[in-house]
Amino acid sequence: MKDALGYWRIGTLFRCRLRRFWTEQWKAWRTALDWTVWVYFVLPLLWIGGGTYVDWWHHPPDWLTRLPMVSGERLTLAVVFFGRLRTFAEEADVLFLLPRRRWMSGILTRGMAYTALSLLVMSALVYVLMLPFFVAVHHFPAAQLLVMLAYTWIGAGIGAVSRNLIEARFGGLRKWFVKTATMLMLAAAYLAPLVLLGGTPMDLLAPIIAGAAVLFGLLRAKLRARDTFESDVRQEQLARLASTQLLLRNVIERRPRIKLSRPAVLRRSNRIFKRFSGDTILAEMIVKAFIRRLPLVRMWFFFTLASTAAVALSPAILQPFIAVAFMLLLSTWVISHWRGMIAEPFFRQFRWQDAVLRGSAGRVRFWLVAPAAAFFGLFGGLSAYGPVGMLEIVPGVLIWLLLSKFITSSMLLRMDREGE
Template structure:
């Protein structure tokens, strides 16, 4: 087997693995009610941007757009598609292993360039219609962006990927400061219209990334680091996908031992009146508020829907997104309730009781009220404000 065939076999395995994970989260109901409508709405919104830029872009100056893309620089690695078992066979076949690693790194370069192209296509209507910039400037902007991203990915490949907590934060400070300085110089060069300066920055970033990647590109002695990077990328993707589904049982994350929890440390009662409904509510509130996973999940549904409503211009699309978000929120609340109450060994035998149903309905109502208020504010109140105050 040649290095190219082995590389493409590993890439195919990687995509099949991701596809199987996605299938465990996105079943046919989610596909029909969420993914397909979201794709259609996205295409329609994107098409409308070419004829009528969204109103929210008026409050986004060009420097802020530059700042937003700075945060999109992070989170990537150059992958080499090595596996743990390769230490037995491929390390004895250095030529085959180095060829596969080189192909993986080149694929990573090309995939990041493709991401830059897709991002460029996405913002091109705003770039040209609102900011009045041309296609050449768009190419230069994303040339700067992808070359600096290559440099950051190369630096990340030299660091210890196992560090966590404050050590990881301290280690990343020089990287962030250095990247911010280069990004600021790039902005100044771009604003001045100096094409030569922009081109030199792109070349500099590309050369730095290649120099930092030279050892991983030409040697098998970085096997442990390559393996750690690939496993981290794989596990990060898996945790992200599994986190979208409340039906998949996850292994509990290790946590430091505490004598008592931060909330309800004395397990004090929340409701003075002791009824079956209040008992279920108390269990749900204590468990859900003690675990940030559930709080973060609720805020994610809340935030994503709010952002989508703000970004799309037509009122009917805002209402459609609000209805879809409300439908998804109810599914999520029901899933969390079933996980914490309905499937627990001590409470699942009471699922047919009146108090169980009343408790679930009350939780759904209470958690839906802030969501509905947010949707109403974004759909109607902001529309009214903008009609009365055009500058708002």
């Protein structure tokens, strides 16, 4: 037993996990890259791609010579944005290794070294692929390319560590905002020295030193962090399954993910209509279901935005007719959503009367199209008659109120009668 325990060291455990990771990746890719794929796809692609690459060295195409320098420098942002910090943390570490800070710090330090080596290889590969642009077209010296490679390598390390910390410290919508803001700031800080100072190798020396200092501070904060273990385990699981998900993305049918978090709007089940009649309650449930589904709201928003622009750009004499056409078109889509909700098993278990169905359809149709009618009148009147024309928002909503009352509901009840 003592001999078995003495065999395991920090370096031995890290090498074992690293070897297992690459064995899993090789087994996953070996199932897809059989000899037919190599003969018919991989080898011809390498042959054609290699020939094109060599030809660009000697005879750069016209579009490559006309490409500005800024475009080539922006392509290196791919390494900065997609780098991932590997910690090689596992779920069982919470029982045995997490209480031992020296072991966790040792594995994390080796994971950082592995990440640095991986990012260096990725950065070098990007610059090798872009050598015809930098050397054959713009005649960059070797010293300049090495300095740019070091600069990109440090930027990729900053991006990888910062994303790891953000994944652990934030959640939900706030994580998305913080990650987006951080990536925008990192992109600006990365591109500004390349565009403004990247004339000679010495121009990037100060940004490299500053970036190395920032990277050292982030690595130190990561080593001292005590609340990132669960996030590290989740990110490691995603890293191990990345190849499998890529190979099986079109093979396995994805089941809808169950979200247990509350929606962004209407987070509480409060009433939105005052009446307690059957048609009002049914309409309220369908309207809430519509508003709480982000894809439906997004589609409604873009349709209303495009329709409002079409109404505002039309002649004043045609605006009412075009607005009515868009109202009816949006009403058809809303009623299709109403039909889908009524066909759900939860709603079909109730014996709704025809008057209740007709009343709920009218309420859903009116309240989901009325905001669009208000936009049509507001911006259509503003474009045709100036600020005074904004008062057309009132007749716009009234026109839709009259249309909604006169639209027949016979087609809406046909589906319910067929199901009985």
